[in-house]
Amino acid sequence: xxxxxxxxxxxxxxxxxxxxxxxxxxxxxxxxxxxxxxxxxxxxxxxxxxxxxxxxxxxxxxxxxxxxxxxxxxxxxxxxxxxxxxxxxxxxxxxxxxxxxxxxxxxxxxxxxxxxxxxxxxxxxxxxxxxxxxxxxxxxxxxxxxxxxxxxxxxxxxxxxxxxxxxxxxxxxxxxxxxxxxxxxxxxxxxxxxxxxxxxxxxxxxxxxxxxxxxxxxxxxxxxxxxxxxxxxxxxxxxxxxxxxxxxxxxxxxxxxxxxxxxxxxxx
Amino acid sequence: xxxxxxxxxxxxxxxxxxxxxxxxxxxxxxxxxxxxxxxxxxxxxxxxxxxxxxxxxxxxxxxxxxxxxxxxxxxxxxxxxxxxxxxxxxxxxxxxxxxxxxxxxxxxxxxxxxxxxxxxxxxxxxxxxxxxxxxxxxxxxxxxxxxxxxxxxxxxxxxxxxxxxxxxxxxxxxxxxxxxxxxxxxxxxxxxxxxxxxxxxxxxxxxxxxxxxxxxxxxxxxxxxxxxxxxxxxxxxxxxxxxxxxxxxxxxxxxxxxxxxxxxxxxxxxxxxxxxxxxxxxxxxxxxxxxxxxxxxxxxxxxxxxxxxxxxxxxxxxxxxxxxxxxxxxxxxxxxxxxxxxxxxxxxxxxxxxxxxxxxxxxxxxxxxxxxxxxxxxxxxxxxxxxxxxxxxxxxxxxxxxxxxxxxxxxxxxxxxxxxxxxxxxxxxxxxxxxxxxxxxxxxxxxxxxxxxxxxxxxxxxxxxxxxxxxxxxxxxxxxxxxxxxxxxxxxxxxxxxxxxxxxxxxxxxxxxxxxxxxxxxxxxxxxxxxxxx
Amino acid sequence: xxxxxxxxxxxxxxxxxxxxxxxxxxxxxxxxxxxxxxxxxxxxxxxxxxxxxxxxxxxxxxxxxxxxxxxxxxxxxxxxxxxxxxxxxxxxxxxxxxxxxxxxxxxxxxxxxxxxxxxxxxxxxxxxxxxxxxxxxxxxxxxxxxxxxxxxxxxxxxxxxxxxxxxxxxxxxxxxxxxxxxxxxx
Numbered sequence: 004x005x006x007x008x009x010x011x012x013x014x015x016x017x018x019x020x021x022x023x024x025x026x027x028x029x030x031x032x033x034x035x036x037x038x039x040x041x042x043x044x045x046x047x048x049x050x051x052x053x054x055x056x057x058x059x060x061x062x063x064x065x066x067x068x069x070x071x072x073x074x075x076x077x078x079x080x081x082x083x084x085x086x087x088x089x090x091x092x093x094x095x096x097x098x099x100x101x102x103x104x105x106x107x108x109x110x111x112x113x114x115x116x117x118x119x120x121x122x123x124x125x126x127x128x129x130x131x132x133x134x135x136x137x138x139x140x141x142x143x144x145x146x147x148x149x150x151x152x153x154x155x156x157x158x159x160x161x162x163x164x165x166x167x168x169x170x171x172x173x174x175x176x177x178x179x180x181x182x183x184x185x186x187x188x189x190x191x192x193x194x195x196x197x198x199x200x201x202x203x204x205x206x207x208x209x210x211x212x213x214x215x216x217x218x219x220x221x222x223x224x225x226x227x228x229x230x231x232x233x234x235x236x237x238x239x240x241x242x243x244x245x246x247x248x249x250x251x252x253x254x255x256x257x258x259x260x261x262x263x264x265x266x267x268x269x270x271x
Numbered sequence: 272x273x274x275x276x277x278x279x280x281x282x283x284x285x286x287x288x289x290x291x292x293x294x295x296x297x298x299x300x301x302x303x304x305x306x307x308x309x310x311x312x313x314x315x316x317x318x319x320x321x322x323x324x325x326x327x328x329x330x331x332x333x334x335x336x337x338x339x340x341x342x343x344x345x346x347x348x349x350x351x352x353x354x355x356x357x358x359x360x361x362x363x364x365x366x367x368x369x370x371x372x373x374x375x376x377x378x379x380x381x382x383x384x385x386x387x388x389x390x391x392x393x394x395x396x397x398x399x400x401x402x403x404x405x406x407x408x409x410x411x412x413x414x415x416x417x418x419x420x421x422x423x424x425x426x427x428x429x430x431x432x433x434x435x436x437x438x439x440x441x442x443x444x445x446x447x448x449x450x451x452x453x454x455x456x457x458x459x460x461x462x463x464x465x466x467x468x469x470x471x472x473x474x475x476x477x478x479x480x481x482x483x484x485x486x487x488x489x490x491x492x493x494x495x496x497x498x499x500x501x502x503x504x505x506x507x508x509x510x511x512x513x514x515x516x517x518x519x520x521x522x523x524x525x526x527x528x529x530x531x532x533x534x535x536x537x538x539x540x541x542x543x544x545x546x547x548x549x550x551x552x553x554x555x556x557x558x559x560x561x562x563x564x565x566x567x568x569x570x571x572x573x574x575x576x577x578x579x580x581x582x583x584x585x586x587x588x589x590x591x592x593x594x595x596x597x598x599x600x601x602x603x604x605x606x607x608x609x610x611x612x613x614x615x616x617x618x619x620x621x622x623x624x625x626x627x628x629x630x631x632x633x634x635x636x637x638x639x640x641x642x643x644x645x646x647x648x649x650x651x652x653x654x655x656x657x658x659x660x661x662x663x664x665x666x667x668x669x670x671x672x673x674x675x676x677x678x679x680x681x682x683x684x685x686x687x688x689x690x691x692x693x694x695x696x697x698x699x700x701x702x703x704x705x706x707x708x709x710x711x712x713x714x715x716x717x718x719x720x721x722x723x724x725x726x727x728x729x730x731x732x733x734x735x736x737x738x739x740x741x742x743x744x745x746x747x748x749x750x751x752x753x754x755x756x757x758x759x760x761x762x763x764x765x766x767x768x769x770x771x772x773x774x775x776x777x778x779x780x781x782x783x784x785x786x787x788x789x790x791x792x793x794x795x796x797x798x799x800x801x802x803x804x805x
Numbered sequence: 806x807x808x809x810x811x812x813x814x815x816x817x818x819x820x821x822x823x824x825x826x827x828x829x830x831x832x833x834x835x836x837x838x839x840x841x842x843x844x845x846x847x848x849x850x851x852x853x854x855x856x857x858x859x860x861x862x863x864x865x866x867x868x869x870x871x872x873x874x875x876x877x878x879x880x881x882x883x884x885x886x887x888x889x890x891x892x893x894x895x896x897x898x899x900x901x902x903x904x905x906x907x908x909x910x911x912x913x914x915x916x917x918x919x920x921x922x923x924x925x926x927x928x929x930x931x932x933x934x935x936x937x938x939x940x941x942x943x944x945x946x947x948x949x950x951x952x953x954x955x956x957x958x959x960x961x962x963x964x965x966x967x968x969x970x971x972x973x974x975x976x977x978x979x980x981x982x983x984x985x986x987x988x989x990x991x
Contacts, residue, residue: 026720051639078615162334211509213976214582215927239726457816491836510980
């Protein structure tokens with residue numbers, strides 16, 4: 004009986020592990036820099052693993068071998084300058100090995116020259132506003148209807164029945180593949196933060212301040228993210244969706260969405 | 272535990288003993304009484320903060336809102352953090368300091384006993400005020416314990432009470448810290464020169480200086496919030512020439528040293544326990560002191576690593592990244608020294624040792640994720656996600672709190688005169704250790720997969736790990752009731768000897784168990800002091 | 806416990822306590838000192854996209870070898886009742902040369918209103934190099950009911966602008982100076 008239920012539990016775990024729900028790691032993303040960020044993450048991770056193997060390994064050997072129940076007589080040494088110098092210098096060297104590529108990536112992240120498209124992103128309690136600088140396109144992007152209906156307490160709607168529950172918006176940000184998109188991020192009220200993991204971009208939207216960041220998506224697709232700075236009660240309900248499309252499709256999208264040249268900064 | 276300790280002390284009342292009843296606790300100036308008060312208070316706060324954590328985890332068990340509204344959820348995360356940081360972890364270490372520092376350095380009491388009474392009794396007032404905000408119009412503070420403006424200025428009636436309670440907590444900590452420094456510097460036994468002090472005392476000396484350096488800065492920052500809200504100043508309001516980001520800088524100038532305020536005393540406790548149960552002196556006592564000092568120094572120049580996404584010049588990002596990475600060096604020295612202390616020792620695994628060992632393992636895991644977070648480009652992905660939640664809970668729960676538990680089990684027989692129930696202690700340890708990992712390890716995956724922190728609800732793709740984390744949290748929470756049971760039955764066990772353990776070092780083991788109400792009325796003779804360390 | 810019997814010789818609890826209290830008080834003051842320090846720090850590094858908030862005297866010294874695109878972004882804070890736009894979205898400028906731009910704002914209410922425009926520049930490395938000679942953001946702007954007004958900006962982009970900057974974005978956020986607490990807003 005117990006064995007059977009254990010087996011079925013294992014089965015569930017296995018099935019779960021096979022599905023995407025058990026994502027264990029950071030996505031590699033769809034930009035050059037997101038891949039670089041991923042590589043940095045993995046590099047530091049593996050360093051940590053190896054350091055962990057050594058330190059925990061020594062500790063475990065000690066826990067097994069140097070126990071009183073095995074009749075070990077304790078040694079009496081209480082310091083060793085050599086050892087201490089060694090385990091100060093080795094970490095410094097390892098840190099240098101990590102720091103160099105990290106600094107290189109950081110420099111590339113800051114290089115926002117020659118953008119193809121500029122979009123002003125404004126955070127609101129609790130939605131995003133996008134304005135394409137050169138296209139007279141501006142719109143709010145809020146949580147889409149199915150999620151809005153499912154989100155209240157005891158709404159009676161199972162979140163699992165809602166596609167992309169809490170991660171779908173009414174109007175996504177649309178950008179062409181391969182274009183360098185510069186985002187100018189600011190806020191209307193409190194501090195928000197604009198994050199799309201697949202683009203490896205996270206930048207705070209601070210009222211009164213304009214922040215700049217950029218990405219160049221190399222694959223088409225729909226990429227989702229969320230606000231990552233606590234911004235009040237609906238902080239969990241202002242997702243971000245970026246649709247990366249082929250350049251032709253983007254041009255068509257711009258044509259259908261071009262507005263009447265209205266360039267007003269009022270906020271209603 | 273209160274009664275157990277009280278009775279124990281009544282029995283050993285040598286000259287002028289404690290008052291009877293409530294007056295004893297209200298007006299006490301005895302370091303042992305005040306230590307007990309701090310520890311009991313912190314335990315109560317640990318359960319209140321823990322209950323809030325369980326509200327959070329219960330809501331997050333499944334996608335969709337089942338139990339609370341988002342506003343209340345945000346209040347819970349905010350209050351949980353404030354209570355655990357200022358009400359549970361910090362007072363617990365101050366309690367251990369009060370109990371143990373005078374006994375470890377051969378002093379009769381704390382240097383400023385009346386101030387000691389005040390610094391404790393301010394705390395219940397502060398937390399009474401903070402908890403009362405739960406019943407106020409507009410709800411309890413919900414802008415996060417970091418209190419970032421402009422959001423925090425949207426707090427309802429609770430706002431001034433939040434600020435006032437933070438002020439009181441700050442005053443209490445500063446007074447406690449002054450007391451500890453004066454005691455350590457002025458009242459050591461004649462032959463105890465600084466570098467000979469026990470490592471716990473050393474760690475606390477450094478911590479106390481950190482407290483005096485940064486708690487006033489926090490007080491300043493929240494005062495600025497208060498005047499911005501009510502008195503027309505514009506420190507953080509862009510319209511009047513202020514800057515909301517400046518608050519983040521000032522807050523984290525306090526906040527990062529605060530992190531070490533919560534971990535340095537833990538290092539101290541663990542550094543006392545591991546040598547005792549390894550039957551071998553602490554490896555590299557002096558380099559432990561230097562490492563703790565370097566960590567304290569570095570903590571002042573790394574604050575902006577909490578703000579890599581805020582928009583900083585490249586040079587700033589580089590500086591804070593490199594400075595942050597440097598912290599790994601002294602922290603590494605500490606871990607290596609603990610391992611070297613165990614190496615070729617003769618170890619036994621009583622409950623305090625088990626907690627101390629789990630501390631070394633799990634704190635190191637928290638240190639690894641800390642190193643990952645130091646890498647600025649990667650931090651952009653980790654920042655404000657559950658990865659960060661996993662990181663700081665690994666250093667705070669199996670870090671700081673396990674060290675408090677270890678310390679409590681280690682010194683409990685000295686306080687009560689009886690051995691606690693060892694098998695219950697071990698059960699408490701194993702359940703805590705298993706559940707703490709079940710709770711916090713999956714959070715690494717959640718964060719990497721893209722789940723932001725401080726959200727009341729989440730997309731279905733995060734459902735499985737959240738379920739596991741919630742089960743772990745409930746398990747961890749209820750396992751702590753075993754600890755309460757161990758404390759309540761602390762007097763039932765066998766009589767403890769004066770030395771309690773087989774080979775502990777230090778003056779506290781030269782006094783009887785339970786420690787009499789007054790110890791070291793005259794400073795210990797140099798010979799006794801020396802023997803205590805041999 | 807008594808100071809005299811148990812203290813180490815020459816150590817006085819009172820004076821040490823006083824010193825430590827003084828240290829705590831000094832650190833409280835330091836918290837406030839961080840405010841001007843932060844401002845200085847921002848002016849130097851351009852941290853937070855900070856640009857000069859008082860008029861800057863700058864000589865013209867054109868560098869015709871470069872052309873920089875200056876973009877204007879306008880934001881209205883907290884749904885304040887303003888219409889606020891830049892008259893041009895962007896312009897190409899030569900570093901070291903003086904330029905003019907105008908912004909138009911309209912009070913959408915029937916009451917007198919006072920606004921404050923808050924400037925911010927991206928990227929951060931450019932913010933110290935964007936010199937405003939004259940700007941409507943240096944002072945409060947008073948608007949009568951329904952008044953619409955053009956407001957001038959006069960600026961020079963410093964020829965020392967780092968090589969790797971080719972676009973500068975200047976943002977103004979329009980604040981209503983009569984502060985409305987979020988609690989009594991709807």
